Amino acid sequence: MDILNAIVALLNFVVIPGAAYGAQLALGALGVTLVYGILRFSNFAHGDTMAFGTMATILITWWLQSMGVSLGPLPTALLALPFGILAAALLLLATDRGIYRFYRQRKAVPVIIVIVSTGVMFIYNGLVRFIIGVEDQNFLDGERFIISARDFKSMTGLDEGLALKTTQGITIVVAVIVVAVLFWFLNKTRTGKSMRAFSDNEDLALLSGINPERVVMVTWLIVAALATIAGVLYGLDKSFKPFTYFQLLLPIFASAIVGGLGNPLGAIAGGFVIAFSEVTVTYAWKKVLIYLMPESLEPSGLVQLMGTDYKFAVSFAILVIVLLFKPTGLFKGQSV
Amino acid sequence: MKKLLLATAATSILAGAASAEDIKIGVLLGFTGPAESLATGMAAGAEAAIAEVSASGLLLGGQTVVPVRGDSTCSDAALATAAAERLVNGDGVAGIVGALCSGATTAAFQNVALPNGMVMISPSATSPALSVLEDDGYFFRTAPSDARQGVVMSDILLEQGINSVAVTYTNNDYGKGLAESFEAAYTAAGGTVTINTPHEDGKADYSAEVGALASAGGDRLVVAGYIDQGGPGIIQAALDTGAFDTFHLPDGMIGDSLQERFGAAINGSTGQVPGTDSPGAAMIEAIGEAQGFQGTAPFAPESYDAAALILLAMQATGSTDPSVYKDAVMGIANAPGEKIYPGELAKALEILANGGEIDYDGASAVELIGGGESAGNYRQIEVIDGVITTVNFR
Numbered sequence: 001m002d003i004l005n006a007i008v009a010l011l012n013f014v015v016i017p018g019a020a021y022g023a024q025l026a027l028g029a030l031g032v033t034l035v036y037g038i039l040r041f042s043n044f045a046h047g048d049t050m051a052f053g054t055m056a057t058i059l060i061t062w063w064l065q066s067m068g069v070s071l072g073p074l075p076t077a078l079l080a081l082p083f084g085i086l087a088a089a090l091l092l093l094a095t096d097r098g099i100y101r102f103y104r105q106r107k108a109v110p111v112i113i114v115i116v117s118t119g120v121m122f123i124y125n126g127l128v129r130f131i132i133g134v135e136d137q138n139f140l141d142g143e144r145f146i147i148s149a150r151d152f153k154s155m156t157g158l159d160e161g162l163a164l165k166t167t168q169g170i171t172i173v174v175a176v177i178v179v180a181v182l183f184w185f186l187n188k189t190r191t192g193k194s195m196r197a198f199s200d201n202e203d204l205a206l207l208s209g210i211n212p213e214r215v216v217m218v219t220w221l222i223v224a225a226l227a228t229i230a231g232v233l234y235g236l237d238k239s240f241k242p243f244t245y246f247q248l249l250l251p252i253f254a255s256a257i258v259g260g261l262g263n264p265l266g267a268i269a270g271g272f273v274i275a276f277s278e279v280t281v282t283y284a285w286k287k288v289l290i291y292l293m294p295e296s297l298e299p300s301g302l303v304q305l306m307g308t309d310y311k312f313a314v315s316f317a318i319l320v321i322v323l324l325f326k327p328t329g330l331f332k333g334q335s336v
Numbered sequence: 337m338k339k340l341l342l343a344t345a346a347t348s349i350l351a352g353a354a355s356a357e358d359i360k361i362g363v364l365l366g367f368t369g370p371a372e373s374l375a376t377g378m379a380a381g382a383e384a385a386i387a388e389v390s391a392s393g394l395l396l397g398g399q400t401v402v403p404v405r406g407d408s409t410c411s412d413a414a415l416a417t418a419a420a421e422r423l424v425n426g427d428g429v430a431g432i433v434g435a436l437c438s439g440a441t442t443a444a445f446q447n448v449a450l451p452n453g454m455v456m457i458s459p460s461a462t463s464p465a466l467s468v469l470e471d472d473g474y475f476f477r478t479a480p481s482d483a484r485q486g487v488v489m490s491d492i493l494l495e496q497g498i499n500s501v502a503v504t505y506t507n508n509d510y511g512k513g514l515a516e517s518f519e520a521a522y523t524a525a526g527g528t529v530t531i532n533t534p535h536e537d538g539k540a541d542y543s544a545e546v547g548a549l550a551s552a553g554g555d556r557l558v559v560a561g562y563i564d565q566g567g568p569g570i571i572q573a574a575l576d577t578g579a580f581d582t583f584h585l586p587d588g589m590i591g592d593s594l595q596e597r598f599g600a601a602i603n604g605s606t607g608q609v610p611g612t613d614s615p616g617a618a619m620i621e622a623i624g625e626a627q628g629f630q631g632t633a634p635f636a637p638e639s640y641d642a643a644a645l646i647l648l649a650m651q652a653t654g655s656t657d658p659s660v661y662k663d664a665v666m667g668i669a670n671a672p673g674e675k676i677y678p679g680e681l682a683k684a685l686e687i688l689a690n691g692g693e694i695d696y697d698g699a700s701a702v703e704l705i706g707g708g709e710s711a712g713n714y715r716q717i718e719v720i721d722g723v724i725t726t727v728n729f730r
């Protein structure tokens with residue numbers, strides 16, 4: 001029984017939150033990595049693209065809610081999601097047409113485009129705040145829990161509760177579906193193959209008749225979808241606040257780089273590595289150990305490797321170590 | 337000699353021209369950054385007082401006052417300094433209301449206000465460190481120090497029979513100061529703090545923090561954070577995982593969005609926020625309603641009071657020179673004299689013009705103690721049936 005309690009406590013506080021957070025980071029990192037792989041620059045505006053897509057989704061969600069539309073136990077935002085993606089896609093395509101294309105045609109070095117994307121980031125940042133404001137927005141409706149801590153306790157008779165939120169379930173399911181579709185698209189379809197060819201060797205791809213503008217457009221469309229899905233899932237699970245999305249950029253880039261920039265598989269692995277390193281290394285093992293150890297050996301302290309204030313230091317230490325020993329990331333990406 | 341006379345005459349004409357201009361008051365708040373959602377209400381409060389004085393036509397023989405906004409951000413010392421620099425040397429303000437967060441306030445005051453001899457009255461910086469700041473009498477705050485709040489908090493919890501708590505604080509001057517003063521007061525009175533750990537604001541995920549807090553345990557979770565920052569994320573995660581059911585929430589966490597977001601889910605949670613049962617609180621609410629801002633928004637009353645104190649001190653000394661009127665601030669805020677509430681600034685200006693005395697009570701029952709900080713009146717609240725309810729005043 002005690003072992004069960006220990007496992008449940010670990011699941012509840014480490015595994016489930018870590019997995020959901022990891023999935024959110026992975027989706028964000030996929031977008032960053034695609035832009036890096038195909039358009040060859042680090043897109044600092046990605047966090048705010050997520051914010052913009054999520055904002056559009058929230059506005060549609062509110063409209064749907066006011067019309068009395070709902071998905072029953074599922075959040076209405078899922079219904080609004082395609083419209084959010086559409087809005088983000090329009091924004092990205094307009095940005096590309098108005099800004100990035102200019103630099104691409106002049107064959108500007110990547111570092112210039114990175115700085116340009118920083119400027120774009122601030123514009124998106126202001127745009128989102130201008131439209132929806134700076135406050136927290138909660139747009140979750142429907143059933144909150146698949147299983148709540150209290151129900152779990154009364155069901156099993158254990159001392160520890162296990163909570164699985166609907167949003168955590170949705171996050172993981174949606175992330176799996178999105179990743180599967182993306183890989184099918186990149187590996188099996190003609191457009192996907194031309195994107196990979198363009199990523200591998202731009203000149204060769206041009207010679208073999210691939211239309212670069214089309215590849216760029218499809219990339220932005222996919223990035224818009226990934227960013228909006230990641231943003232909405234994150235917003236449903238936690239809450240939407242423009243400032244937080246801006247801050248999300250850091251762990252997302254860490255995930256993409258740890259996994260190997262430009263490598264989609266690496267982005268997913270990186271997301272989970274960063275998420276779990278934040279949660280596990282700073283976890284206080286006291287509760288778990290009290291269940292596992294005989295009474296005489298029970299710890300009196302927190303049994304914490306390091307304080308939670310160091311959780312970012314942990315993920316960035318991992319980043320540095322990976323880059324020192326494998327400059328291209330865990331999975332072979334392009335070196336930075 | 338002739339030249340000198342001419343020069344003197346020219347200077348006096350220039351000085352005369354300058355005094356006919358508007359008096360500018362800096363409103364230096366964190367309009368962007370981690371406390372940006374507090375700034376809107378606070379700026380409205382300060383600007384309401386400025387507009388009221390200006391409209392009365394009684395200040396220093398009928399001068400008008402205009403607010404000039406500056407963005408101090410919350411935690412970026414360099415930006416706060418730059419914004420204060422612009423207000424003082426660019427716009428030529430005669431006094432500053434601000435800054436919002438304790439960190440920004442310290443930076444703006446030490447780097448700009450003090451060297452330039454500028455009065456700063458912060459409505460919301462509550463870090464205990466500001467009490468011992470070397471200020472030459474230029475710094476005041478209409479918010480109380482958190483050293484006092486820590487004691488109030490500890491009293492409330494112990495009275496409720498809560499003898500063991502876990503504490504998490506926002507990792508800045510405000511959170512750390514409050515958490516430390518609380519832990520000192522609480523353990524001295526016999527309580528146990530199982531863990532005292534910071535959380536970063538605006539971060540993506542708080543599972544790690546909640547995991548550690550849950551593991552440490554305790555009867556209640558003290559969240560010394562911001563309501564529109566990491567605070568709700570921590571509460572949400574603690575509720576969802578079943579780690580804690582009730583919370584104790586200091587001033588930064590009390591706001592309408594708390595009950596909107598959590599409602600009955602945090603029934604039984606307690607907290608305290610600067611506030612009084614003085615008539616001023618209702619009056620600022622009425623003013624806010626008329627002008628389209630929320631008079632009860634966190635620190636909006638204190639902001640109104642900060643702006644009012646600067647202007648009334650100018651009137652009392654007949655000067656807009658900070659080095660002159662700074663000495664009048666304490667006298668105006670405290671007894672003796674006629675009590676002044678929000679909306680009565682015209683009356684106060686008149687009394688001062690006639691050489692009378694006032695005891696400015698304002699919207700937040702201002703009473704300045706020590707080096708010029710609010711004595712600290714707290715409203716003890718409890719979440720009952722999903723509504724933040726006032727249960728006591730301390």
